[in-house]
Amino acid sequence: MTDHQEISLDWMSGEQCPPPSAELRPEIPHPARMYDYYLGGKDNFPADRAAAEQVLALSPLVRISALANRAFLQRAVRALAAEQGIRQFLDIGTGIPSAGNTHEIAQAVDPTAKVAYLDNDPIVLVHGRALLAGAQLGSVSVLQADLRDPEAILTDPAVRELLDLGKPVAVMLFAILHFIDDADDPYGIVRTLVDALPSGSYLALSHGTADFVDPAEASKGPAVYRSATAQLTMRSREQVLRFFDGLELLEPGLVTAPLWRPDQAPQDTDGQVAIWAGVARKP
Numbered sequence: 046m047t048d049h050q051e052i053s054l055d056w057m058s059g060e061q062c063p064p065p066s067a068e069l070r071p072e073i074p075h076p077a078r079m080y081d082y083y084l085g086g087k088d089n090f091p092a093d094r095a096a097a098e099q100v101l102a103l104s105p106l107v108r109i110s111a112l113a114n115r116a117f118l119q120r121a122v123r124a125l126a127a128e129q130g131i132r133q134f135l136d137i138g139t140g141i142p143s144a145g146n147t148h149e150i151a152q153a154v155d156p157t158a159k160v161a162y163l164d165n166d167p168i169v170l171v172h173g174r175a176l177l178a179g180a181q182l183g184s185v186s187v188l189q190a191d192l193r194d195p196e197a198i199l200t201d202p203a204v205r206e207l208l209d210l211g212k213p214v215a216v217m218l219f220a221i222l223h224f225i226d227d228a229d230d231p232y233g234i235v236r237t238l239v240d241a242l243p244s245g246s247y248l249a250l251s252h253g254t255a256d257f258v259d260p261a262e263a264s265k266g267p268a269v270y271r272s273a274t275a276q277l278t279m280r281s282r283e284q285v286l287r288f289f290d291g292l293e294l295l296e297p298g299l300v301t302a303p304l305w306r307p308d309q310a311p312q313d314t315d316g317q318v319a320i321w322a323g324v325a326r327k328p
């Protein structure tokens with residue numbers, strides 16, 4: 046067990062602060078905690094809030110986009126579980142637990158559904174342990190892993206103990222690929238994951254874009270993230286579409302998050318939510 050796994054969860058009550066930890070690095074903005082702040086969560090530090098406020102000052106729509114992304118995740122998981130019959134989920138870049146987590150949505154459809162949560166931020170692991178307390182025993186794992194090493198994810202004994210990779214799996218990459226630099230070969234990473242899974246598996250993803258932003262403004266958000274633990278690489282619709290090469294996109298295709306099978310008539314239009322969203326089946 047590593048140091049960060051020893052961190053007490055008492056502070057989850059909000060009455061105590063987490064003990065200092067080099068790995069939590071509270072003085073450095075973390076994308077998971079900035080995202081938590083956008084969503085209105087309390088699991089963030091002053092450095093996270095300051096960086097998030099800088100981003101929001103540049104683009105107030107980031108908060109709307111984060112909420113729309115989270116709502117898309119929930120609709121996508123429900124569709125995968127209820128309509129496509131998926132019972133295994135590999136949710137990479139889980140983030141700090143929020144309302145309506147993957148296992149809650151999937152297990153509302155089928156209590157036996159299994160979810161492996163993976164994130165490279167130790168704070169997600171800390172929160173994940175609290176999350177596990179309420180989950181079906183043996184049906185959820187929270188693991189520390191880096192998407193940039195997909196082979197390690199696929200061969201992780203804990204992943205393989207929970208999920209049968211010989212049966213269909215939904216790979217979930219929600220709001221994470223924009224933290225993968227081109228130099229780390231994001232397309233190769235996605236291909237490695239999808240190639241390892243059988244026909245009938247799914248790729249569900251969302252991805253930040255600057256398609257709706259004035260080009261002069263487009264570099265300012267990523268500039269804030271340069272001081273954080275991950276860099277931000279926005280991609281165009283065409284670039285995001287490439288992640289689905291060889292796969293069959295479910296209706297309505299690759300659209301902005303609010304337009305993916307909305308529960309109600311969507312109020313947002315292109316330009317309000319800068320997140321491309323899609324779900325595809327491996328033939």
Ligand SMILES: C[S@@+](CC[C@H](N)C(=O)[O-])C[C@H]1O[C@@H](n2cnc3c(N)ncnc32)[C@H](O)[C@@H]1O
Pocket residue numbers: 076077080114115118137138139140141163164165166169190191192193218219220221224225275
């Ligand atoms: C914006 S949050 C998204 C959370 C959740 N997937 C959602 O859409 O609501 C992005 C998450 O990706 C994680 N992340 C960023 N780069 C990663 C990497 N290389 N490997 C694993 N996780 C990563 C961050 O720690 C963060 O928790």
